[in-house]
Amino acid sequence: MSATLEEIHNRLLDTYGHQHWWPGESPFEVMVGAVLVQNTSWKNVERAIENLRERDLLDPVALHQVPVEELAELIRPAGYYRIKARRLCNLLDLVVERYGGSLEAMFQSSLETLREELLAVNGIGPETADSILLYAGGMPTFVVDTYTHRVFARHGWIDFSARYHEIKEHFESGLEKDPQLYNEYHALLVRVGHLHCRKTPKCAGCPLAGLLPEGGPREPEF
DNA sequence: GACCAGGCACATC
């Protein structure tokens, strides 16, 4: 590896600046957004969240009262609306039944315990769980997404076959255990990925282009 | 019209 994790981060930060992901939103709104954004553009998620806000449903107990069919219609703009409604209900069951509807109480749990509990919810996978823990709870867990995988594999910094947990460990073992840093790093990777590292790479103008291996980006099948 | 987006569960081999 020709650049450290910190150097890569700083290069991205110099280019794009702070991303302010989920800065002024409530933890609950962040949690809902984490589910709705699964394989979906953020723009669509915003419309769905607006629908909930207009009805004062951005509250765990209030949203828990809403029948799943009604919830589905409200979040329709986010896509996959029927399955996401079910997933939100599953998550709300955990929040309300185990933590009395208090996210504050929920985030008192240890990172390890809470991560297990979230992963046990049908519809919450590793990325959604880590997004909730990091962005809603401020807990130090690194979020890995498609762009993280793609950007790092194409530069030869990890293997294309690396699994979620391996990539997460790669970052967490090479960085200070700092939620702010994890937050910014992940957001910056999404930013550079969105601009330069989609299914077909656009390396011209990419701040990481100078770090590419000989012959350009690695390409198995993505 | 084709392609894509801040995944996940489930079926099958």
Add this chain to the structure above:
DNA sequence: GATGTGCATGGT
């Protein structure tokens, strides 16, 4: 463990 498929709206 590795692949393949369904889920769905809205932007480019």
